[in-house]
Amino acid sequence: MISIKGLSKVFKTKDQDVQAVDNLDAVIESGEIFGVIGYSGAGKSTFIRLLNRLEDPSGGTIDIDNQEISSLSKKELRLARQEMGMIFQHFNLLWSRTVEENIAFPLEIAGMPKEERKKRVDELIELVGLTGRGSSYPSQLSGGQKQRVGIARSLANRPKVLLCDEATSALDPETTDSILDLLVDINAKLGLTIVLITHEMHVIRKICHRVAVMEGGRIVEEGDVLDVFLRPQEKVTKRFVDQVMGDPDREDSLNLIKEKYPVGEVAQFHFVGERTHQALISEVSRKFQVDVNVLHGKITQTQKGAYGTLIVHLEGEKEEIDRALEFVKETSVEVEVAPNV
Known part of the structure; x- marks a missing residue:
């Protein structure tokens, strides 16, 4: 055109x-x-x-x-x-x-x-x-x-x-x-x-x-x-x-969160499309021996679909946390782990 x-x-x-x-x-x-x-x-x-x-x-x-x-x-x-x-x-x-x-x-x-x-x-x-x-x-x-x-x-x-x-x-x-x-x-x-x-x-x-x-x-x-x-x-x-998405100080905020939760992992999940409406956190809690604490989340809508972010703290054995994060990645949700988020 x-x-x-x-x-x-x-x-x-x-x-x-x-x-x-x-x-x-x-x-x-x-x-x-x-x-x-x-x-x-x-x-x-x-x-x-x-x-x-x-x-x-x-x-x-x-x-x-x-x-x-x-x-x-x-x-x-x-x-x-x-x-x-x-x-x-x-x-x-x-x-x-x-x-x-x-x-x-x-x-x-x-x-x-x-x-x-x-x-x-x-x-x-x-x-x-x-x-x-x-x-x-x-x-x-x-x-x-x-x-x-x-x-x-x-x-x-x-x-x-x-x-x-x-x-x-x-x-x-x-x-x-x-x-x-x-x-x-x-x-x-x-x-x-x-x-x-x-x-x-x-x-x-x-x-x-x-x-x-x-x-x-x-x-x-x-x-x-x-x-x-x-x-x-x-x-x-x-x-x-x-x-x-409303967090221009995201990196500083995540570093502070990491300091507050020195045990376990702080991770940010990026959801796209239908995954924004699925009960991923409860699924992770059922499948793995980890405690999941939701720290912050937001979903926004675009003409091409929904996009959401969720910051969580996972506590448990490192091996089990790693397995849980790998499972999340396999669901097509992007995962970033602090301090590299």
Whole structure:
């Protein structure tokens, strides 16, 4: 669907050249929700603005649905942009227009007849959950409702791709979740390809199929969301995963736990998919002469399945503990033993 090769963007200033995007390659499949995450200055917002040529690239190519975007004329680009919707962090609504009029705006520009336009607007208002609010003005709406208007407007011309630039970062956590659920629903109903920029791993975890981690204008890590959660390779990725799994001081915590339990072993189990729902600890206690004390645990859900971690203390004869840990490994649960966790 989207193929990006050697993409770069240099901003020239009076004092220096700033490389915002640096020789970036990516492939985004049709119908997937593809997340791009990075801290401030990573180049992610520039990257998404390059996709619809709100910024012109300094080099490289962007191919969307077999159309080379970076080489289009202004007229060709206007037509191509009708197949690319975009939603923004701060909504970008027209404050003097009602909800209906905001959603209808791109249809007016496209020259759609009034009767057909009204029918399409009504469909979109229902789709995004704003039935009964069509005559309201943006100042009368909550932040989540404003973003729903922005989403409806971005879908007006039936785009093939929806670009989301920090679409939930101005919203509270509960509203964020409702907007993310809406995007998942739209993706499923319309088969829409969604490219989502964020600095929050919770957003990636909740709705994305795959994720690219950006740093210094480059993609430093990429893969299925569940795989990235399980085995983050880069330091920046591990920091993002810790946002969700909630233990940035894991190594220090485990060392303290090890000191508190000098006898036996402290281990961390990593569960994936169906194993997160199985009674592994009670099974270990029945099969082996070991006492198992659960110290800490957490399960999180991704689009590709559940991922859980459990820190336990096992006490008993070393041979029996080793047998118990080997049994756990054979169940496809990953095991890390302190102090090497």
